Amino acid sequence: MTEFDDELSAQLSRLRTDVRRTVAPPAAARLRDRGDRRLRTRRTATALVAAAVVAATLVGGGILWSGAAPKTPPVPGGSSTPSPGSTPTPSSAPSADPRPSKPVQARQTPPVPANWAGVQWRTATITFAAHQGCPSGPVTFRTAPFKGDDAATVGPSTYPRMTLEADRVSYGDVTGDGQAEAFVLATCWQTEEDSGDGQGELLAVRRDGTTLRALGWAGPRGALFSDHWVAGGLLVTDVKPVYVNWGYRLGAARAYRWNGQAFTEVAESGYPGMVPGDGATGPAVDLTRVAGLTGCPAATVRFDPGGRAGGWDVMQPAGPDHLRHLVDLDGDGRRRLLIAVTCGRDDTHPGRSFAAVLDPQTDGSFIAVDAVLPPAGMSVSGWTAEAGTLTLQVAPAAGGTVQELRYTWNGEYFQP
Secondary structure (H helix, E strand, O other): OOHHHHHHHHHHHHHHHHHHHHEEOOOHHHHHHHHHHHOOOOOOHHHHHHHHHHHHHHHOOOOOOOOOOOOOOOOOOOOOOOOOOOOOOOOOOOOOOOOOOOOOOOOOOOOOOHHHOOOOHHHOEEEEOOOOOOOOEEEEOEEEEEOOEEEEEEEOOOOOEEEEOOOOOEEEOOOOOOOOEEEEEEEEEOOOOOOOOOOEEEEEEEEEOOEEEEEEEEOOOOOEEEEEEEEOOEEEEEEEOOOOOOOOOOOEOEEEEEOOOOEEEOOOOOOEOOOOOOOOOOOOEEOHHHHHHHOOOOOEEOOOOOOEEOOEEEOOOOOOOOOOOEEOOOOOOOOEEEEEEEEOOOOOOOOEEEEEEEEEOOOOOEEEEEEEOOOOOEEEEEEEEEOOEEEEEEEEOOOEEOEEEEEEEOOOOEEO
């Protein structure tokens, strides 16, 4: 590959990033309608491949697509669940009074465990055992332009090579020896022409004195890892399918245990998800508390496998989903579910969409504790969530330029 080809590849990558930041797709409800008419069989592995190719080609995987599952009858819920065939009609405006802003203390970055003090991931040397398509032996990383990223953490200097998401490292003891391991997303690149697509996994690293060595690999290779953390000795990850759909449910996580030789998946991650599998009934989702904030009716709903409940919809991407859905808002390790919901959608109206924070209950149900409503005429198209800060991406219902609105969690709700 020539120097011109390298520069062209980098320019195209930057263009995809710019498009992702400035151009929004049509609102979730409109995309869902199109999906109902044209993509009734998108729930196959082939469909996921097609969605991944389209997303990567158009916007580098950054556009959120609404679900395109076949229409199924609403799943009955409790007494306040909308009846089948009815459409909840949003009021002309939210009825709740504006909430006061509260003083918010800056969230402190979690301390790095003592046994990892002083490690510089961007210049680290890690020793790897053989792993398909990846470098082995000691690998020294450095910061350098690579595949369109002007400041990638990459090593070695010859193929196969590896990149690390050096700014997103989590720590926790999974071996039971009282010493924390480190976890970072790593992607292997086999040749100059390799896109790296389908090669990312979670890498576990152990520190022995001054030596860093790879302990093992976890997670479905090539999936989208939105977040990862350690809880109860397990490595837990908010991960979404790209090429192979393992039956992902919105809000679900996967968890892995170290057995002394490798990471093995455990049956229960503690985060089973909110939308049921085919033929199942979803848990109750109580939206009563946020009715005044959204202008939508007070209701408890149970979403069906297509993400619907009477005229309510939960935004389910049919393509790769890069969003964080399990968020630690208070910095205490307790994670709530962040989703986008629409009420009042029918064949002629896009409905009203809002971002909702759901508190999981011990019986498997959810209670909405907060909602963020976009400006009039706008719909939720995505978000980023980090350390109690929500950056909500909104765009006109018919599609158009993305706007970003920033909110801070004050311990009870998001405030501007």
